[in-house]
Amino acid sequence: MSKKYIVGLTGGIGSGKSTVADAFKRLGVRVIDADQASRAVVEPESEALKEITNHFDDQTLLVDGMLNRATLGELIFNNPEQKAWLENLLHPLISDWILVQIEQPSSSPYIILESPLLFETNQYKLINCSLLVDLPVEQQILRASKRDGASSEQIQAIINTQMSRQQKMELAEYIFDNSLGIESIDKRVLDLHHQFENLAKSQ
Numbered sequence: 001m002s003k004k005y006i007v008g009l010t011g012g013i014g015s016g017k018s019t020v021a022d023a024f025k026r027l028g029v030r031v032i033d034a035d036q037a038s039r040a041v042v043e044p045e046s047e048a049l050k051e052i053t054n055h056f057d058d059q060t061l062l063v064d065g066m067l068n069r070a071t072l073g074e075l076i077f078n079n080p081e082q083k084a085w086l087e088n089l090l091h092p093l094i095s096d097w098i099l100v101q102i103e104q105p106s107s108s109p110y111i112i113l114e115s116p117l118l119f120e121t122n123q124y125k126l127i128n129c130s131l132l133v134d135l136p137v138e139q140q141i142l143r144a145s146k147r148d149g150a151s152s153e154q155i156q157a158i159i160n161t162q163m164s165r166q167q168k169m170e171l172a173e174y175i176f177d178n179s180l181g182i183e184s185i186d187k188r189v190l191d192l193h194h195q196f197e198n199l200a201k202s203q
Contacts, residue, residue: 004102005110005200006126010118011133012165013158014144016178020133021114023189030108032101034094034115034123041093042067048093055085077161091121098126110200119171120163128203131192132172135179137165 009024009031011017021031042049044065052060052067056075062068076083102111115123118130135143137159144155169175174192178185 004106005128005196005203006102007110007112007196008118008124008127008130009112009114009133010116010130010168010172011135011176011178012137012140012162012168013116013155014140014142014147015133015135016143017114017116017133019182020131020176020178020185020189021112023186024112024193026186027190027193028108029110029112029193030106031112031114032098034098034113034117037094037097037101038090040097041090048089051089052086056082077157087121095122095126098123102126109197117162119168124171129173129196129199130171131174131176132168133176133178134165134169139179 009017009021011020021033025031042052049061049067052072056072060068060072060075072086076086098113102113112131113123113127115121118124118127124130140159141152141155144150144158145152148155174195176188176192180188
């Protein structure tokens with residue numbers, strides 16, 4: 001684990017974790033986005049992308065050489081064996097990318113790792129504590145379907161593939177109730193910011 005203090009920020013689809021992450025950014029906290037890592041490791045000409053296309057064939061490529069995420073998602077969605085193969089390929093690469101980012105010089109008092117799959121992957125091994133952005137499943141579905149233009153059934157199917165809300169709540173050291181309204185987000189993030197600053201100083 002890095003000598004820097006790392007807070008893992010996670011939450012289910014539509015929970016509002018990016019909104020909370022943005023509030024930390026406004027306080028000068030460095031946020032590393034695991035979704036950015038997942039895109040970076042499969043850039044055109046990358047070894048990972050070559051392995052994916054060799055495994056699944058060229059249907060996983062767009063005409064510009066980028067990964068066709070929609071097609072890949074369909075190929076693995078109901079196929080645990082293929083999903084496991086892809087995760088075994090990508091998760092170590094994503095963790096390595098995140099580690100490189102963590103070690104970059106920064107004046108931030110601590111670092112936030114924003115990751116939707118913090119507990120489902122080995123990324124939890126990189127952090128000192130975890131903050132779960134929590135929202136009732138019904139509200140998650142409403143928010144995500146409105147944002148993504150997807151049906152409630154599609155969003156529910158995604159939720160079903162992830163760790164349950166209850167399991168995440170049991171694992172997280174801090175829980176951010178995002179059902180309390182957007183007006184209170186900045187104040188509550190500031191309170192957490194002071195706590196994390198003190199933890200970083202005392203580690």
